[in-house]
Amino acid sequence: xxxxxxxxxxxxxxxxxxxxxxxxxxxxxxxxxxxxxxxxxxxxxxxxxxxxxxxxxxxxxxxxxxxxxxxxxxxxxxxxxxxxxxxxxxxxxxxxxxxxxxxxxxxxxxxxxxxxxxxxxxxxxxxxxxxxxxxxxxxxxxxxxxxxxx
Numbered sequence: 667x668x669x670x671x672x673x674x675x676x677x678x679x680x681x682x683x684x685x686x687x688x689x690x691x692x693x694x695x696x697x698x699x700x701x702x703x704x705x706x707x708x709x710x711x712x713x714x715x716x717x718x719x720x721x722x723x724x725x726x727x728x729x730x731x732x733x734x735x736x737x738x739x740x741x742x743x744x745x746x747x748x749x750x751x752x753x754x755x756x757x758x759x760x761x762x763x764x765x766x767x768x769x770x771x772x773x774x775x776x777x778x779x780x781x782x783x784x785x786x787x788x789x790x791x792x793x794x795x796x797x798x799x800x801x802x803x804x805x806x807x808x809x810x811x812x813x814x815x816x
Contacts, residue, residue, distance in 0.1 A: 668744040673781075673788050673814065676748065680781045687742040689771040689799060690735065692727050697768055700731040722765055729762040732772070732806045736794050739774035740810075748814055750787065755811040758791065764803035771799040779809055787815040 668684050670676045694714070701707045709716045710726055717725040746752055766772065779791040789811060796806040 667742070669747055670744065671747045673748060673816075676746075676778070676788065676790060676814070677781045679778045682778055684743050684776045684778065686776070686797075687739040687774045689773050690739065691771050692731070692735075692766060692768060694725060694768050697725060697727050697731065700728055700734070704728070704730070706730075722767055725768040727766040727768060727805075729806065732762065732766055732796055733757070733760060733808060735772070736774060736796070736806075736808065736810060739772075739796070740776055740792065740794065743774065743776045746790075746812070746814065749816055751813075751815040753813040753815065755789065755813045758809035758811060760806070760808040762806050764798060764801060764805055766796075766798060766805040770801075772796050772805055773799075784813070787813060789813055 670679065697711055701712050706728060710720055711728055712725065714725060775795040775797055777793045779793040782789050792810045792812070794808050794810060795804045798805050
């Protein structure tokens, strides 16, 4: 676990790889709960019988479910204990290059892409690659952007 307590430590880490999280199994219950929370009940995610005959041979996780796991997976790799507010600013370049079949395990590989000065503090960009165990292509690649205010 990498702990950043100052802006200087964070700036020095720009361009570095921070490692990977533990594996997490994405099960059907999690997918169903996400469908209920978002109202996205597309059959490819929640209809086990119909999905068996679908393009992936079973249900797949929502791409946005995978994306939503980034904060939890990332918290296993690093933490920001810098002074002041930490605000989610957005997400850059989100892609879902490989469907995540329900029952598979994922983990996040994290790197600090950039740390830049902004008028009120720092802007941190973190690159997340959500790997699927045993598969070459990741489920998700995204850059999260955090504003750090003193």
